[in-house]
Amino acid sequence: MNSYVTGAVIRRLREAKGMTQEELADRLFVSSKTVSKWETGKGYPDISLLEPLAAALGISLIELVSGDTVRNKNRSANMFKGEFYVCPVCGNVIRAVGQAVVSCCGIMLPPLEPEAADAEHEIRAEISEDEYYVSLAHPMSKGHYISFLAAVSDQGVQFIKLYPEGSADGRFKISRVRDLYAYCNRHGLFRLRV
Ligand SMILES: [Fe+2]
Numbered sequence: 001m002n003s004y005v006t007g008a009v010i011r012r013l014r015e016a017k018g019m020t021q022e023e024l025a026d027r028l029f030v031s032s033k034t035v036s037k038w039e040t041g042k043g044y045p046d047i048s049l050l051e052p053l054a055a056a057l058g059i060s061l062i063e064l065v066s067g068d069t070v071r072n073k074n075r076s077a078n079m080f081k082g083e084f085y086v087c088p089v090c091g092n093v094i095r096a097v098g099q100a101v102v103s104c105c106g107i108m109l110p111p112l113e114p115e116a117a118d119a120e121h122e123i124r125a126e127i128s129e130d131e132y133y134v135s136l137a138h139p140m141s142k143g144h145y146i147s148f149l150a151a152v153s154d155q156g157v158q159f160i161k162l163y164p165e166g167s168a169d170g171r172f173k174i175s176r177v178r179d180l181y182a183y184c185n186r187h188g189l190f191r192l193r194v
Contacts, residue, residue: 004044005053009067011039013057027056062101066108072098079154080178083111084189086147093148093183095157114181114191123182123192127174132194135169136182143186150181 014024014035021039025032028049037043045053054064063069077097085094087104094102094109102109117123126133138146146168151158153176160170172180180192 005050005064006067007039007041009064010035010045010053010057013059013064013069014039017057019056024056028052060101062103062108066101066103068101070099070101079152079156082152082157084114084150084181084183085109085111086183086189091147091185093159093161095150095159112183112189114189117182117190117192121182121184121187121190123180123190125180125192125194128171130174131171132174132177132180133169133171134180134182135167138168138182138184140164140166140168145185146182147185148181148183150183151177152179152181153177 014021021032021035025035028035030049034043038045050064051061054061057064059069079097082095082097083100085096085102085104086092087107087109089105089107092104094104096102096111121136121138124135132151134149134151136146140146140162142164145164146162148162149160149170149172151172155176158172158177160172162168162170168182177194180194182190184190
């Protein structure tokens with residue numbers, strides 16, 4: 001994550017658009033020398049120019065600032081390749097079907113990389129009729145707990161929010177589910193392929 005737009009990002013996006021420094025400068029009512037300064041790290045665009053700069057480069061402001069552009073070509077996205085994002089400040093949970101640049105509470109959130117469950121975060125899935133009963137033997141104290149469970153199929157995501165002092169378990173319809181997830185607020189995201 002960048003704290004502010006970088007020259008390398010401006011250059012890369014400008015060149016991808018097939019624009020010259022002069023053309024970009026004209027659209028922002030600055031000189032080409034100014035654009036050159038930004039791109040070589042000798043100055044930053046004023047904050048009032050960020051929105052017009054993003055517009056001129058054909059991307060959103062958040063993509064410009066993150067330096068991460070999103071191009072989802074395949075709109076019938078593969079559900080299994082979606083990503084979870086968790087805000088460390090407020091605990092918000094976001095699931096994206098495709099690529100995204102996500103921010104919450106003023107910070108950019110990286111997609112979580114699920115790990116295979118270790119002993120402390122072992123995800124147990126028992127079948128009872130048409131459901132998975134999913135549980136973990138994990139602390140559920142205020143500072144360390146499983147904050148959600150999710151079950152992902154090729155058609156959608158089932159999601160269960162958990163709370164400290166509650167129990168680390170939940171039930172999901174088995175229907176086409178392939179991946180079960182558990183998120184620990186201290187240790188991150190764990191996945192079990194079923
Ligand atoms: Fe944990």
